[in-house]
Amino acid sequence: MxxxxxxxxxxxxxxxxxxxxxxxxxxxxxxxxxxxxxxxxxxxxxxxxxxxxxxxxxxxxxxxxxxxxxxxxxxxxxxxxxxxxxxxxxxxxxxxxxxxxxxxxxxxxxxxxxxxxxxxxxxxxxxxxxxxxxxxxxxxxxxxxxxxxxxxxxxxxxxxxxxxxxxxxxxxxxxxxxxxxxxPEEYYNVPLGKSVVCREGQDVTIVTYGGMVSVCLEAADKLSEQGIEAEVIDLRSLRPLDIETSVKSVCKTGRAVVVEENWKTGGFGAEISSSLQENAFDYLESPIIRISGEEVPMPYSRKLESAAIPDASKVTITIKAMMEI
Amino acid sequence: MPITLDKQKALETYELMKLIRLFEEECASQYMRGLIRGFLHLYIGEEAVAVGAISSLNEDDYIVSHYRDHGHALARKLDPNGIMAELMGKSTGVSGGRGGSMHLFDVSKGFMGGYAIVGGQLPIAVGLATSIDYLSEDRVVMCFFGDGAVNEGYFHESLNLASLWKLPVVFVLENNLYGMGSHIDRTHATGHNLYLSADEYNIPATQIDGMDVLAVMETAQPLIERTRSGGGPVLIEANTYRFVGHSMADPGNYRNILEIEEWKTKDPISKFVEHALSQNIFGLDDIAVIDESVKQVVRDAVEFAEQSEDPEVESMYREIHG
Structure with missing residues (x-):
């Protein structure tokens, strides 16, 4: 290693x-x-x-x-x-x-x-x-x-x-x-179309990919300090898409948050959200929430750019509010 | 030195042009019967370009075509049964009924596809030529495109790269004066001598009478050999004309009937027959025999296509991925 x-x-x-x-x-x-x-x-x-x-x-x-x-x-x-x-x-x-x-x-x-x-x-x-x-x-x-x-x-x-x-x-x-x-030094591979549970938890499922994975893991650590255990799933591939791993998790936790950096309208998060409700509707305790980038062309200013991209604090606040419903 | 054909080659040239003409006329009939659907772009009037250029290639050379691809496919001797079956969407079609008129494929003949996004086939041809160069193969790619494609960025990007890497591509520009319904004068800044663009990319280029199959051969053969022997890409602009509409859906209201009739006096098949008869290369008897045999080929193709099965619905999901 x-x-x-x-x-x-x-x-x-x-x-x-x-x-x-x-x-x-x-x-x-x-x-x-x-x-x-x-x-x-x-x-x-x-x-x-x-x-x-x-x-x-x-x-x-x-x-x-x-x-x-x-x-x-x-x-x-x-x-x-x-x-x-x-x-x-x-x-x-x-x-x-x-x-x-x-x-x-x-x-x-x-x-x-x-x-x-x-x-x-x-x-x-x-x-x-x-x-x-x-x-x-x-x-x-x-x-x-x-x-x-x-x-x-x-x-x-x-x-x-x-x-x-x-x-x-x-x-x-x-x-x-x-x-x-x-x-690892020894050969391995990661198959296409297989997502991974990168943090286990029983209270809420966070489904995400790419650059947002580390943001969600950071949020999960903060939530843990407040007694909320989030399960974080990294999709790894968008096509072929493994939705099963996420469905299984949502059936366990009863709550789902989909996090993407992209715009919300027509974004890939909508695909995940919809697939989850198709497959796990009976297990959901609250509506699935999408956290996405702000629907603006990305501004240059550091302050504005930071505000336009989801961060750990946004994920944490959203999930805390969700858990209180 | 004008090219001369022996009797066998001359008869084969006539046969291919006639086959394209009759096959296309039959396609129009089958379209009217509703057995061919979608867009149907006929090659009638342009036969000399495909036959002259493609018959100058070797068997393992690649051909990349566009959406008006039946003529190229027939000139390359793809099975007419398989082409007609493809047009009728049957499982026995050359593309399994998945491509239709604009997307004929037969890799066994080096026919690497008809492409229906204007200009999209040019970089594909450059890529195939890259593989030839990389693998040190003895092949060239012949890439057909129309005057409309010259206005696409693809044309310029592809000519630049082909020349930069000295790739074995023979670009064949079929200038039939119209990009769908718009005359070239209304869409191109100069409206003529499109081949001169190749000069900007250091590609030897020439303009020829695309209604004269012998002129096409005479020009294509040395240019193909130049490319094959490592001389880099070449471009041939063949001036031609389609005697029918852009597609079967064409209202035909943008062309003057006199213009069409004038071009019909340059009919490439009549022109070649006149030449062959006057030079005693073949006789009227030979023509009669070929005409009968070509008509039978077309009848057989229709019969084969009509009797072929539609693809199974489940087959729809095959060959998306390996």
Whole structure:
């Protein structure tokens, strides 16, 4: 067992992919000489050379599309799109092409590829660089979407993505790269579509993912000091989605709070909330509550940005009020 | 030096163009009968481009097409039965009845799909070429697109990358003057000589008469070989015209009947027949034999498609993931 950061875990997964498969190559903006906007691919160009580590023009459509086409031709591309905000420029290739190819060709074509990208706010980057679109992609059959929240899952999920024969969107939260955690030396993986109970409790279930997991764990610790034991569930993958683990928990606790950084209207939290009431209605002692980002374009000011993103205090206050009902 | 075809190659060229013409006419009939649904974009009038360009390829080259893809598929010798079955949504269709007219696939023939988002196939072609280059394969990708796609960002991003990496892509721009119902004069800043855009990306490009199958072959063959031997991408702009509407839903109110009639005097099939007869490459007897055989192929395709089963409802859930 050793300590790794999320950044190091992702890099480790990428090294494994590159070392185990000659047909695996990396492409993205400034991933080579520059080392990656978030330094995940630092050193890769030196080790693997320009054939396998490709600095791309700032042209997200052709980055994604070339990845799809090369996967069709027998390669295993791992793409970095610098932030999820920029994936909007590649969305046609992701949604209309990558996700549809196997299906529309009736299985004649496979598109094994990983598209890594960076989600979330909190970095002071304002409205166009602080969004959370992973839920949009999770809406699309044919895609897989994973959202690691810690170093262990970052590596374990990456290993499962490497084994996938279909396109995966691997979503990295911008504030998690330097978070450290225990990562076993021996091989393991984290299967796609399996959420995890990362804190046990019997009073209320908190369902969340990605950057909000640590916020919810902090809130759970505060609640514990006040005699409320929250169970915290990290979804890990948005598609395939494991709702069973959350349903089981809600059947035990009778209360559910869904926490996401994204906007509430049409957000992924609505999917979770609805699935929980469909499957655990008879066990609920109070309405399911969603805690989401404020419905505003992300403001730049530190004070405003902090107020727009859910924090532990907001989760704590909401749950305390819920328990008093 | 004008290209000359021997009798066998000339007859095959005629047969493919005629097959496309009759197949497409039959599609229109089946659409009116309600057996083909959705959008149906016919290739009538443009046959010389597909046949001239695709017959110049090797068997393991890749082809990437667009939503007007029947002509390319037939020129690549995909099974007409499987194409017609696909258009009727049957399980025996080339895409299992999942794609329809705009999304024909046959990987065994290197036919890597018809793509229905304008321009979306260009980066796919660049990606396929990346795999060819990466794996040191002896192939090229032929990528078809229309004049409408030139206005998409995809066109520029794809040409840039293909040239930057010297990839084996043969871009074939089928300029039929209309992006759906809008004339190119109303949608493109220059309205003509679209091939000149390739110059900005250091890609050799040329403009040809797309109604002349021999001109297409004559231009395509050396450019394909240039690309195949590591010379990087090339672009061919083929000036052509569709004799029918954009799709079967087209009201046809944006084109002058005189313009259509004038283009019909350049019919690529008549033009080629006149040439072959005048040069004594083949005779009227040969044409009669081929016409009968092609009609039978089309009749058989309809019969096969009609008799094929619809896909099972449960099959809907297959091939979403591996």
């Amino acid at each position: 050793g300590k790794l950061t999320v950044r190091e875990s992702i890099s480790k997964g990428l090294y494994e992919a590159m070392d185990s498969n000659e047909r695996c190559y990396l492409l993205g903006e400034d991933i080579g000489e520059y080392g990656g906007a978030y330094a995940v691919t630092k050193g890769f160009l030196d080790k693997y050379g320009e054939k396998r580590v490709r600095d791309m023009p700032i042209a997200e459509s052709v980055i994604a599309g070339a990845a799809v086409g090369s996967a069709m031709g027998g390669l295993f591309p791992i793409v970095e799109i610098m932030t999820i905000n920029f994936t909007l420029l590649a969305m046609d290739q992701i949604v209309n092409h990558a996700a549809k190819m196997r299906y529309m060709s009736n299985g004649q074509i496979q598109v094994p590829m990983i598209l890594r990208t960076v989600t979330g706010g909190g970095g002071g980057l304002a409205a166009t660089h602080s969004q959370n679109f992973e839920g949009w992609y999770a809406n699309v059959p044919g895609l897989k979407v994973v959202t690691p929240s810690n170093p262990y899952d970052a590596l374990g999920l990456m290993r499962s993505c490497i084994e996938s024969k279909d396109p995966v969107i691997y979503v990295e939260h911008c504030l998690l790269y330097s978070v450290t955690g225990d990562v």
